Amino acid sequence: MDLFVFVCAAIMVLVGALGVVLRSNPVHAALSMILTLFGVAVLFVAREANFLAAVQVIVYAGAIVVLFLFVIMLLGVDRAEDLRAEPLGNIQRPLALVLGVGMFAVLAGAIVRSRESLRFRGEGVDTATLEDADGNIRQIARSIFGDYVVAFELTSVLLIVAVVGTVVLARRRKSERTPS
Amino acid sequence: MAAAVVPTTTWYLILAAALFAIGMTGVLVRRNPLIMFMCIELMLNAVNLTFVALATELTDINGQTAVFFVLVVAAAEVVVGLGIIVSIMRRRQQATADDLAALKG
Known part of the structure; x- marks a missing residue:
């Protein structure tokens, strides 16, 4: 299953x-x-x-x-x-494909090689997943609002900055005309 | 028969690696800034999948907390990025990533 x-x-x-x-x-x-x-x-x-x-x-x-x-x-x-348009001659697509396959090969190789250490590390650690259904949410809450509460507050600052920045970006300027 | 085979953490990591590679190839291949953005989201999802797979494997909830923060940052990133794309596209229609060379020296 x-x-x-x-x-x-x-x-x-x-x-x-x-x-x-x-x-x-x-x-x-x-x-x-x-x-x-x-x-x-x-x-x-x-x-x-x-x-x-x-x-x-x-x-x-x-x-x-x-x-x-x-x-x-x-x-x-x-x-x-039109997907046929090739900006950099005919070299970009094959090069990107080679890079992608190479990236996957490197990552997969690293994962397979480090499999043993993963199994070794996984034993003996106190279990973090509780049996009841709410355990996951409770643990995440304890982690976010406990250990990482400063980072959590900083994300709220980040979101506010993002919202304000986007409003400034997307607004049409009336007074000045920026060169494009 | 098939019940004996259980997907291990390695399978999840390989799948995440494949997703990351596909997203990276997409960023390199596509020229529409919107599609490139979607491919960046794919790569972020691959990293999230890695985090969750390893969080369960190592029984450490902090991996899932990291995913939570990645989600928040991704949302902020999409908002700002789409704002930039909208303001660029408003000036010139059908701009591709190659046309955006205004900062070129």
């Missing part, structure tokens, strides 16, 4: 990610990204991170993708773009 869930979620993640990269229409790419984000949420549940799975669906699939779609519609770029 675990295997079935993992394989299904992995297929969702990979198909969605490839859709983001390969689809020429930005709307289709955004919808493919929703598929990926849901797959990641399913994997979160499979790894007993229930709270983060809910947050993933609400924040990412709910807010961020909607924001993307909003901007796509606002700018009116919701039509297929």
Whole structure:
């Protein structure tokens, strides 16, 4: 059953990610990204991170993708773009593909090589996952509002700065005309 | 038969590596700034998946806390980035990442 869930979620993640990269229409790419984000949420549940799975669906699939779609519609770029255009001659695509495959190979090699140390490290540590259903949320709350409360407050400052900055950015200037 | 095979943490890490590589390739290949942004989100999700997989493996809740902060920063990043893209696109329609060379010396 675990295997079935993992394989299904992995297929969702990979198909969605490839859709983001390969689809020429930005709307289709955004919808493919929703598929990926849901797959990641399913994997979160499979790894007993229930709270983060809910947050993933609400924040990412709910807010961020909607924001993307909003901007796509606002700018009116919701039509297929020409994927054939090659800016840097014919070298960019193959080079990017080689880099991507190389990146995956390096990461996978590092993961497989460090498998032994992972198993060794995992033993003897006090278990962090409680048995009851609320344990995950309670632990995260204790961690965020206990150990990391300063960082948590700083994120609120970050969000305020982001909101104010975006309002300043997106506002049409009346007095000055900046050169484009 | 299939019940004996249980997905281990290594599987999750490999999947996250694949997701990261796909996102990186997307940033390199695509020219639409919006799509490049989505690919950056894919890479952030790959890192989140790694964090959660290792948090369960090492039974350490702080990994999930890190994912929480990554989510917040990603949201702020998307807001600012999309604001910049909107203000650029308003000046010139159909701008690709190659056209944005205003800071070039």
